[in-house]
Amino acid sequence: MLRHPVECATPGLVWSEQRMATTPHTHDTTAVEIQTRRHSAAHVMAEAVLELFPGARLGIGPAIEDGFYYDFDLPRTLTPDDLIAIEARMVEIIARNAPFSRRTLGREEALSHFRGQSQSFKVELIEALTSDVVMGARDTLAGSSDAAALAGSEVSLFRQGGFEDLCAGPHVARTGDVGVIKLLRVAGAYWRGDEHRPQLQRIYGTAWPTQSELDAYLWRQEEARKRDHRRLGIDLGLFLFSDQIGAGLPIWGEDGALLRSVVEDFWKVEHRAAGYQYVYSPAIGLTDLWNTSGHLSFYRENMYAPIVMDEQQFMLKPMNCPFHLQVFNRRTRSYRELPIRYNELGTVYRYEPAGTLHGLLRTRGFTQDDSHIFCRPDQLDAEVNGVLDLGLKLWKTFGFHDYHIELAVRDPANTSKYLGDDERWVQAEAVLERALKSHNLEYVRAEGEAVFYGPKIDLKLVDALGRRWQCTTIQVDFNLPERFDLSYIGEDGAHHRPFMVHRALLGSLERFIGVLIENYGGAFPTWLAPTQAIVLPVADRHNGYAESVERALTDRGVRASSDVRSERVNAKIRDAQLRKIPYMLVVGDREAEAGTASLRLRSGDNLGAIALADVVTRITDEIDAKA
RNA sequence: GCCGAUGUAGCUCAGGGGUAGAGCAGCUGUUUCGUAAACAGCAGGCCGUGGGUUCGAAUCCCACCAUCGGCUCCA
Structure with a gap:
């Protein structure tokens, strides 16, 4: 005692x-x-x-x-x-x-x-x-x-x-x-x-x-430790690192790439529905671009050395913002077209000290689920609210229901570290704060945590083990529009400066998927699982039926395969369990005869023989529900 | 980047100054099997990389690289 x-x-x-x-x-x-x-x-x-x-x-x-x-x-x-x-x-x-x-x-x-x-x-x-x-x-x-x-x-x-x-x-x-x-x-x-x-x-x-x-x-x-995404990444063949490529530069293996594309597809559909326009931008830009953007003054230590070609200097992009600004700027914009929301899965490269690299959670090359929203002052509150709405939808669908939120503001004692005038900083903070309050999201203020171009909301996802992962960032940026001289023509016929919201909801696909792996311990919900169902014939003579079962599934869009090795069912089940495949369909004489499949779940539950059509419906319903 | 540890086969690991070992995975054969590992055989490694010491280095020393645990930093 x-x-x-x-x-x-x-x-x-x-x-x-x-x-x-x-x-x-x-x-x-x-x-x-x-x-x-x-x-x-x-x-x-x-x-x-x-x-x-x-x-x-x-x-x-x-x-x-x-x-x-x-x-x-x-x-x-x-x-x-x-x-x-x-x-x-x-x-x-x-x-x-x-x-x-x-x-x-x-x-x-x-x-x-x-x-x-x-x-x-x-x-x-x-x-x-x-x-x-x-x-x-x-x-x-x-x-x-x-x-x-x-x-x-x-x-x-x-x-x-x-x-x-x-x-x-x-x-x-x-x-x-x-x-x-x-x-x-x-x-x-x-x-x-x-x-x-x-x-x-x-x-x-x-x-x-x-x-x-x-x-x-x-x-x-x-x-x-068993949930460590680095361990599971090897065990499940999701991604790898190679000494021949370099530290902090992940490669996505077959199943990891499949998982990533499922996440990306869902992300794109949701963004299109929320009024975003997808754009693509290159990996490098002229040094002058980074001068104008302020990155060379404020972010240089994270940027790779220039690439020199034809007496011009290019730099690998550490952020996507300057490119999206160019898209906005290519012609005169009317107040009627605002808000404009560009989004891109933009791959950026940042130099990170060797000792800080950590699997997919901290890399030197990663793909941000990036977006830049350009809007009028009267639209700013609605836009930030819209970002939170979309974010909540995404996080919940991916299984995250708890968040730890920081409102990152300037260090009042050291304002020289930041671009832009006081008034705008105060304004930006107020918009972010209002949005959090209107969503009833609890947050803490973090002084000195803002980035050089604006205050931000940093949102950490809380996983199944209660651990927090920094993924989301939502930033109001009053500075880049100024630096690139963005404007739109207002109702009054005059030029006005648009406001800009910069945000990444998943953060980066690398980190987010690393967090997904740890959150689910590799046992992904069916809609995310690289292989959703595997058919396990009892003996070689059932391979033909197994393949017809597999086809019934793939015809309905289920990611299914058959294990036709000359192994015992026990071994096939064990291997499927270790691969954490959600559905195992055991088929033998009885099933082939009756047109059924014996359904075993990843949990170990054996549901017995079920009519093939019902099995397919059950699985597709679950995939559609993203449950 | 800083402090410390580690680096042997695809994975998990043993060995340790005298020309490399196991299990699993892989390949081949046999087996045709009912809900978490059939059996046998074969193949697989410049012992992280580069220097040094030594008659001889995977083993000892140095440097570098990578990884791991932290610090700092961050999507």
């Missing part, structure tokens, strides 16, 4: 509170208890590391979802053996069952205390912490401080055994209450997340009340 946590009322370290706040279900008592346990485990780990590496400097050590970490500055890099040794020492410390105790120190006292121990990161934390508390600015490290107010502030410290740490708490009562721990991995992490500051060694671990809960967690991790 977990005893009552040590009480703590002092305003504490910003970081631990932030972590707690970002963890779901914090109001749940058991969640608070487990967070307390894990945070205490981090202290135990720090004690163990200090016992083994007396000179170690400590960074921060919060509880995180499913575990905890602590950052250390150590004289040498840790090896897997070190991890074992640290874990063993932690088990000892937990067995010592030392009580956690709290005391407070004045700011100056605390500073000299940690200076005396050469714990410079702790010193920095106190300096930041006390000013934050006084100034009420939780996220600001720097900032002017009121000396008088600071002098009176206090910080809390927690001790267990021979180890004392700056900490807001709360903690468990004794080290024995930490529970069952396991260290998972070591990773480099920049101090305060800043790549210009020292890199520390971060040890990740997890802690649970009992061994069986730890085992259950490790089992869940294993299950999650």
Whole structure:
């Protein structure tokens, strides 16, 4: 049993509170208890590391979802053996069952205390912490401080055994209450997340009340690994990467390409129905184009080097916007034709640092489901609303019903990073905010997250395991129309500047399909499955009937095949199961005689013999319903 | 890009200074079978790439590339 946590009322370290706040279900008592346990485990780990590496400097050590970490500055890099040794020492410390105790120190006292121990990161934390508390600015490290107010502030410290740490708490009562721990991995992490500051060694671990809960967690991790789209991509033959092509450049294999084309076809039909006009644009454009668009000033580090031909410089496109602007601009536009909505599955190339590549979720070449909408000021609200309507329809059809939404706005402290005047930024933010509210979508404001040409809505899809995936982005762009001098002739006969909405609803086909794979664990709903039905003849003499069954399905547009190998049905079923094919139609003497098929579902359910026509209807109905 | 780990057959992995091993997949043959793996045989690798050490390197050292776990960044 977990005893009552040590009480703590002092305003504490910003970081631990932030972590707690970002963890779901914090109001749940058991969640608070487990967070307390894990945070205490981090202290135990720090004690163990200090016992083994007396000179170690400590960074921060919060509880995180499913575990905890602590950052250390150590004289040498840790090896897997070190991890074992640290874990063993932690088990000892937990067995010592030392009580956690709290005391407070004045700011100056605390500073000299940690200076005396050469714990410079702790010193920095106190300096930041006390000013934050006084100034009420939780996220600001720097900032002017009121000396008088600071002098009176206090910080809390927690001790267990021979180890004392700056900490807001709360903690468990004794080290024995930490529970069952396991260290998972070591990773480099920049101090305060800043790549210009020292890199520390971060040890990740997890802690649970009992061994069986730890085992259950490790089992869940294993299950999650089985859903990894990179694993499934290989197993199901969906896509591949090749050393001969280059990192971050996926190739779609047979079934992956089929899946992708199903997604694309559906996307195109829905966009046409929503009043979009499809356009095509080239992969490269003259350097001057990217100058005009502002990409060379604001996006160059993500762009590939110029291609020189005939004394002209071209650059590979990292975005599709400038091309769509050209389509709009090719002739004078009337206010009567607005809104104009161009869409394109546009393949872009962006340089991404090698260490950030991750299967289909982070690549160097990807195809955005892109669109640019040009409209009058009085149409802007309706257009953004229309984008959300279409988005919701798509996401729901693909099986995503929960979203995590951010309204990304400028960093007010650094407006020089952005193009365009204040008034338009304020206007753009207001339009996005109104659209979210009118759809009753909850969102959080994210300052400093806007792109250089406008504020945006970033929408993350929440998958079957509760994980969030950044896919959608909806941006109001007041800047590119200006740069390319877009205009339309208004009712008054004068030129007016159109507004522009830039949006990708699935994000990129690569990432979206990666997310689809993980969400469904490779077992796609029938309308998406590359092979929707497979006919399994019991013996070779049933191959003829099997092929007629297959034809009955393919004639109705079902993606079906037959497994006519000289294998036993058991083997054919096993292979079909592993390929996660939704429908298996077993046919033998009885079925051939009666004109039926014995229907087995991917779930393992055996529905028995069903008249062929009914099987076909059942499958086509399900495909049509996109269920 | 930064920190760490890893790289052996299509896949999963063993081996480890003296000219490469298993299972599955593949191919061939036999089997004709009723809801998650029939049997036998064959074939398959410049041990990520390039240097170095050595009589000899897949094995040791260095560099690079890629992948994995994180950090930072993002569709």
